[in-house]
Structure formats: C-alpha cells, structure tokens
Amino acid sequence: MYTQALNTSDGDNSHIEDAARSANFQARIDADERIEPNDWMPAAYRKTLTRQISQHAHSEIVGMLPEGNWITRAPSLRRKAALLAKVQDECGHGLYLYAAAETLGTSREELVDLMLAGKAKYSSIFNYPALTWADIGAIGWLVDGAAIMNQIPLCRCSYGPYARAMIRVCKEESFHQRQGFEIMVTLSKGTEEQKAMAQSALDRWWWPVLMMFGPPDKASQHSDTSTKWKIKRFSNDELRQKFVDATVPQAQFLGLTIPDPGMKQNANGNWEYSAIDWEEFNQVLAGNGPCNRDRLAARRKAHDDGAWVREAALAYAEKRKQRQHAQAAE
C-alpha cells in the first residue's frame, strides 16, 4: 500500500522545506492526526523515525538469539513449545517493524545491511548472555516487561504505520511476559538450587533492564524533538519509574531480592532506585558488552548462509515469469 512512498524522491524537499508546510505539519501533529507515508513530512522527522523504527526492528531480530539458544534445552515440552512460539513472534515483530520503516523510503535490505555492517544499533540488552534456564524466565518477565512499558505509548505515536505495528506487537507481547513470569514462579517455588538460580538471573538482568529505557532525561539527545513530534509520549525516566514501581511487588511475590540494597519507597509510593552505572551502558553501546561480537557474527552467518536461498527463490521466480511470457507469446 505504501509503494508510492518508496518510489518518490524527497531529495528536493530536504533542502528547501518551506515554513508553511512545516507549520502545517506541526499543526496536524498537535491536532493528534496520524502522519501517513505519502504525506509531506520534514526530512528530520523521516530520518528520526527511520532510525528509531529500524533499530527497533533490529532489536527484535537480534533478540531472538539469547532465547533461541535455549529452545533445544527447555526443561519440558510445554516450555519448549512456548519458547519457540515466543521466538517466532519476535521474528514477526521484526518484520512488522521493517515494513513500517520501509514506508519512509529506505528498503529493508538496506536497513539490514546497515545492521550487519555494524552501522546501526539495536537494544543494548541483547548483548548480555542467557547463562541458565532462569535467564529465559528473567528475560520474559523483565526484558519483555520493560519493552511493553516502552511500546504501549508508541501505539499512539504520530506516524501511522509505526503506531499500527506497535498495536499488533503489544497484543502479542503480553504472553511473552507472562510465560517468563511463570518460569520465575516455578523456579522460586522449587528447590533451594532453583530459587538461587532465579535470584542469580534477577541479579544479572536487573540493572541492564533499567538501562533499556535509555539515558537519564537530562542526558538524552533525541527526546526534545521526538516529544514535539509525538513520537515519544513519556520521558525515559518516567517510563523507567513506571517499570520499577510495577516490578517491585512482583519480585516480592516471588520472594526474590532486587539487587539494589539502597532501594526505598518514597511518600508517593514510588520506589527510588540507586544510581545506574551509565559507563557500563556506554561500553555495551560502543560494542564492548559481553556478547556484541557474538550477536553480530551470528546475524552475519545467518544472512550469508541464507544468501543462496534468496538467490534461488529470485532465479526461480524469474524463470517462471519468462516461461509464462513465452507461453503467452505462442
């Protein structure tokens, strides 16, 4: 439906964006209208969204790796079937998002190539390893929980295709968090060793998950314009606080301890957490996390190993097209 957007060249607009069109665009945003692919938009809006949606898509695809690693080692058929379905969903979410990103004029192939070349980012959380089965529980409970917190406001994002993709993603994502939490409940009620395994997973994932919401508001570089354009509806710190407040009682239910001895509830009922180690975040973002190289290498290998399939499929489609032309000519 958005092919026109892919075909039109916006080259000229980016240089001479007249004030009237910009003002009209902002007025539409302020009136809560959705911007659609063929509508006029400022070049910076297009660029910001292409970056954000494609990073989001890359995150879904790279996010399949830490969990995919456990499919064959799931402790029961029920767990295995659920994990397989979850990882398939992540793939689907990546594809919805690539489709949304493409409507802005950059092809999926180009976006994927940028990621494989290490030129596009994905969520830093997936550069951490899933060391035990309990990590699968913690990922579903915390990583998907944090992702949902981030994604629900995006369902009302000003860009129509992104908002629609997020509605689908959010609908499917709630099973992910619940399956993770169920694993945590089972382990927490299990033997001492199982409970220790659950605690250790929480200890390792807690801080990286808080970092998923991005830099603190005072240091975030993209927030101001994104808020003005209604791409972003809540600040990083607001969403982080919402997540912490929702998660603390869940950890208490599990009988697990959040690895933050300084954490306390204030008069408003909000849980105040200790300072986050942003140096660690920056290091992981810069490519020095525990699994950055593994993740990119795995994606490149999958892409390269699949090259012959893509070539064969295109060659077969071409051959059939020519045969049909030949038959039609007879």
Place this chain on the structure above:
Amino acid sequence: MATPNMPLWEVFIRSRNGLAHKHVGSLHAADTTLALQAARDIYTRRGEGLSIWVVPSNAITASDPSEKGMMFEPAESKIYRHPTFYDVPDEVGHM
C-alpha cells in the same frame, strides 16, 4: 555486497466468513507461493484468518493524500445523501 531487493507484497486477510478481506501489512517474497506462505507465518500466527490475498505492491494505485480535500469534497457537501436529512412525522414512528 548489497543484498538484492525482494519484491514487496501487500497482504489482505479475511478473518471470518461474511467479512471482507482487510489490509494487514506487507512483506517481501520472491513469488506468489512464497508470499502466501510468508503471509501465513507473519500475519496469522493466532488464527487471524480464513483466507489470504497477496498483491504485488506496485500493482496498487493510490489516491494522492495532498489532494484529499478535492477528492472527497463531493461527499462532504451532500447532506441529502444521509437519512437524517429527511423529516418523518413522529406519528409514523420508526422508518
């Protein structure tokens, strides 16, 4: 080497008997067979559909959003096309 582009398809799904096919999104595939299979995997993982159409995206002609004022003006100005335009005496009751 840059990855070659796969053709783009638009996907339409009919959710239940009696309802029309509805646009649900797009995907890339080399041909119709692969497009249908990919549509099944991407857009119907939870029983969303009983029927799928895939259409090459470049086969669709769309109206120009910047001309939507002119395009849809005829519908805006003809209130006599709506039943509420007409007076029916109260005594007649529901019509």
